[in-house]
Amino acid sequence: MIVLGIESSCDETGLALYDTERGLLGHALHSQVAMHEEYGGVVPELASRDHIRRALPLLEQVLQQSGVALAEVDAIAYTLGPGLAGALLVGSSIACSLGLALDKPVLGVHHLEGHLLSPLLASEPPAFPFIALLVSGGHTQLMRVDGVGQYTLLGETLDDAAGEAFDKSAKLLGLGYPGGPAISRLAEFGDPAAYKLPRPMLHSKDFNFSFSGLKTAVLTVVKNQTNVCEQDKANIARGFVDAIVDVLTAKCVNAIRHSGLKRLVIAGGVGANAQLRASLNAAAAKRKFRVYYPELQFCTDNGAMIAFAGAMRLQINPQAAKKDYSFNVRPRWPLEELRVI
Ligand code: KG4
Ligand code: ZN
Numbered sequence: 001m002i003v004l005g006i007e008s009s010c011d012e013t014g015l016a017l018y019d020t021e022r023g024l025l026g027h028a029l030h031s032q033v034a035m036h037e038e039y040g041g042v043v044p045e046l047a048s049r050d051h052i053r054r055a056l057p058l059l060e061q062v063l064q065q066s067g068v069a070l071a072e073v074d075a076i077a078y079t080l081g082p083g084l085a086g087a088l089l090v091g092s093s094i095a096c097s098l099g100l101a102l103d104k105p106v107l108g109v110h111h112l113e114g115h116l117l118s119p120l121l122a123s124e125p126p127a128f129p130f131i132a133l134l135v136s137g138g139h140t141q142l143m144r145v146d147g148v149g150q151y152t153l154l155g156e157t158l159d160d161a162a163g164e165a166f167d168k169s170a171k172l173l174g175l176g177y178p179g180g181p182a183i184s185r186l187a188e189f190g191d192p193a194a195y196k197l198p199r200p201m202l203h204s205k206d207f208n209f210s211f212s213g214l215k216t217a218v219l220t221v222v223k224n225q226t227n228v229c230e231q232d233k234a235n236i237a238r239g240f241v242d243a244i245v246d247v248l249t250a251k252c253v254n255a256i257r258h259s260g261l262k263r264l265v266i267a268g269g270v271g272a273n274a275q276l277r278a279s280l281n282a283a284a285a286k287r288k289f290r291v292y293y294p295e296l297q298f299c300t301d302n303g304a305m306i307a308f309a310g311a312m313r314l315q316i317n318p319q320a321a322k323k324d325y326s327f328n329v330r331p332r333w334p335l336e337e338l339r340v341i
Contacts, residue, residue: 001074001314004062004098005307006055008091009083009111010137011035011042013054014303015062017073018311024121026066027304028058029297037177041167048086055094062303073104075321077310080108081330082138088329096325105321107310112139112335114305115267117148118294121308126263126292131255133248135276136268137163137178141335142207142255145265148312153336154255155207162244162270165211169218169240173233183237184273190231190238195221197243199250207255214243241275249279253287262289272299 002025007014016027032050036042063070078095081088092108099106116132119125129146131154140157160168163180170179175186197217200210218240222228228236252264264284270276271293284291298304313320 001311002068002072003307003311003314004059004073004076005109005303005305005310006076006078006091006095007111007114007301007303007306008051008055008087009079009081010087010301011047012301013051013058014301014306015055015058016303016307017062017066017068018304018307020311020315024304024308025068026062027302027307028061028065029302030054030058033178040171040177042084044084044086047084048090051087051090055090070098070102073102075310075314076104076106077109077306077313077321078106079111079114079306081111081333083111083329083331085329085331088331092327092329096327099323100325103323105323106325107313107321108327108330109306109309109313110333110335110338111301111306112136112141113149113338114309116143116145116151116265116335117309117312118267118298118302118305119265119292120312121298121304122292122295124292126265126290129261130263130265130292131252131259131261132265132267133252133271134268135162135248135266135270137161137167139268140209140211142251143335144255144259144261148316149338151335151338155209155251157209157211159210159212160215162209162211162248163268165215165244166270168215172215172218172222173228173236178269180270180273184241184275186234187237187241187275190234190236192238192242194232194235195239197221197239199243199247202247202250207251209247209251211244214240245273245275245279248276249283252280253283256287256289263292264289265292267294267299269300272296
């Protein structure tokens with residue numbers, strides 16, 4: 001079965017073809033980062049318009065790359081939510097129009113389920129069950145995953161998401177958008193002893209997070225200086241990255257210990273972070289569990305994870321895709337609402 005995946009929930013247009021027998025056949029992506037950069041963040045209306053411009057050329061690209069004709073596609077999976085309403089509507093309408101024109105069934109996919117399952121696209125995928133840390137621009141959640149559609153939320157952020165904390169702190173330091181990669185690179189040159197920033201909820205007995213205080217601590221440090229020199233910026237970046245990585249690592253270790261499981265999966269954009277990976281790998285070596293990451297190109301938003309999640313859903317329930325082309329979107333959609341009976 002060949003599934004076409006369409007992702008358009010935020011500032012990346014991603015298309016991909018996944019074959020349940022042959023694996024990922026091809027994927028194409030356009031990032032809007034350069035377009036939004038001058039505004040310091042995503043401008044929703046611009047995002048929607050750009051998805052319209054990019055989607056069909058990317059579809060052509062992915063078909064060519066895969067050597068697959070559109071008629072060979074068995075089903076079309078698209079991101080139904082959560083995300084920006086206008087951006088989601090573009091992907092949904094394209095998916096449903098294609099479905100109608102080709103007489104193929106369509107299936108709305110949960111964006112976070114895409115992220116969550118993306119490590120299964122790797123050459124050595126984790127087996128179920130596992131603990132998953134989902135760290136993206138909009139979400140920070142720890143979950144127990146027993147199978148496709150079997151997700152138990154263990155804890156989540158009470159305020160800012162990890163990616164949001166990276167982006168906001170980077171902005172305070174005058175770094176570009178998205179700030180995650182920029183602040184992470186700068187931190188490499190910082191002195192770890194210069195700023196000891198707070199580690200919110202590090203010792204709380206639950207699996208929840210809170211990052212807005214850490215961002216405020218960065219703000220306070222920046223405000224208290226009349227002239228923040230380059231080395232100082234790097235030191236603050238280092239203080240921030242060390243703090244957030246410490247909290248994320250400690251909560252993952254607690255969840256692993258509490259569950260008795262030996263597999264930890266990291267998904268979402270912040271999963272690309274080098275310092276987080278180093279810290280988790282060190283904890284895993286010490287405590288004898290294994291960490292699985294998506295390939296770097298599939299950490300941030302992409303079409304491959306949507307095609308894959310759609311294919312996994314269809315393997316469980318072939319009726320999940322329908323020839324019903326009236327579409328809507330779910331900009332807010334809690335992952336826990338997903339259940340496979
Ligand atoms: O998963 P994603 O592409 O989009 C959402 O679904 O939100 O995640 C984007 C987030 C942004 O906040 C970005 O700054 C962060 O992931 N990010 C990183 C890195 N690469 C992306 N944060 C820290 N270090 C990175 N290397
Ligand atoms: Zn995402």
